[in-house]
Amino acid sequence: MANDSDFGLSSGVVTNDMAAAIRVVKELKTGAVNVNQVPGFRMESSPFGGVKDSGLGIKGGRHRGKEVHVYHQDFFPAVVNERDTQYLPLTPGPLTTTRTVRESMMQEYSTWDVDYNGIVQSIRTRLVELATSDAANPDTHTAVLMPGSGTFTVESVVGSVIPSDGKLLVLNNGAYGARITTIARMLKVDTVGLGQAEIEPTDLGQVEQMLADDPAITHVAMVHCETTTGMLNPVEAVGEIVRRLGRVFILDAMSSFGGIPMSMELTGAHYLISSANKCIQGVPGFGFVVADRAMLEATEGWSRSHSLDLFDQWREMETNGGKWRFTSPTHVVSAFARALDELKDEGGIEARHTRYVANQKTMVKGMRALGFRTCSGTICSRRSSRHFTIPTTGV
Structure with a gap:
C-alpha cells in the first residue's frame, strides 16, 4: 500500500x-x-x-x-x-548508518566472550584517543561504557561522581540542560541552575560570579551542542572558569563528540559524556564517559544507583578486560567498533566535521530558498527542519 x-x-x-x-x-x-x-x-x-x-x-x-x-x-x-x-532519519540520533555498520551486527557474541571483551577494550582505548590530546598517556584518562540511551549515561555520571555533600550548578539553555537539572533533583543532589533563553549563549560573567559567591558548589554541568536548537555553547571558556575556580566540570557532548573537534584538555572537562548513536554514527544502545582517571577513582561508593554506578562499571571493565557488570548490548558494541573504523577511514573527526559543515550549509541554503530562516546564528547539520521558522519580513 x-x-x-x-x-x-x-x-x-x-x-x-x-x-x-x-x-x-x-x-x-x-x-x-x-x-x-x-x-x-x-x-x-x-x-x-x-x-x-x-x-x-x-x-x-x-x-x-x-x-x-x-x-x-x-x-x-x-x-x-x-x-x-x-529511510533517512534526519534527526540527531538515531541517525542514518552505513550498510557496513548494520551488517557488523550480524555476528553473535556472548557478553563473556574473550573476543567480545577485546572489542570493548579496543573501543575504550580509541575513545580516549579521540577525546584527549595526550592519548599516549593512559594514566590520565579512561573510558567506561554504560548500557541504555545517552540520558542513562548522563544520569550515571550525575548520580555517581557528586558526593553526598556536593552541590551541582547546571548551565541550562535548552531541553537537555533542563533534563540534567531534573535528573539531579530526582537523585536528591543539591542543585542550582543558571538559565538562559534557548538561543542565547551561556553568560560567562554570571557563571564566574555564581561560583565565586557560592563555595559550596563543587560541580558544574552543561551541554555542548544543545540538541533542541543546535546552539553550540562556549565550553572552552566555561571550562577555563570552572578549572580556575577549582570545580569539577561535567560536559554533555552527546550531539557533538565525534563531529566537532575537541579535547578534554581544551574543554577543561573532567567527565565527557556521549552516545553510540550520535556523531560516531553507530546505533542506539549504550553511552560512554571519558573521564579524568584520578577523579573517577575517587568516586567509589558515591553512586545513588546500583545499575548506573559509574565507578563499579569502570572497575569491572578495568580489572576484567572489558567485561560489563550485567548483560551488554553486544550487537550495538560490534556496530560501534565498525563505526569507529569508518570514522578513521573518513579522515577522523576533522574530516567528518568538514562534511557536516558542508551539509549544514547546503541545508540552510536550501531552506532559505524555500522561505525559511534559522532561529539562531548557530545551527548545525544535526538540527531537524522543525527548528526553522517561516519569515515574516524576508529571509
Missing part, C-alpha cells in the same frame, strides 16, 4: 526493470494492479523533491487514493539499493 512519505511528497515504486515499470504505470492508471503484489517492486517514500519534473520518475497515477511514481533503480544508486537504507 502506498503511504504518504515523511517528506510530504508522493510515494513511489522502485524497480530495476524499466519495461516492467512502464507496464505497472499503465496498470496503476486503470487500477488493475496492487503494486505490493508485483514481483520485483516495492513501495518507497521518496525523498527526492521535484523528481517527476526532472524526468527521472515516471508518473503513475493513483493507488488507493495516493499518488504513485515509479522510479528506475539505476537513477538513485546511492539510496535505492536492496542492501542499503531506504
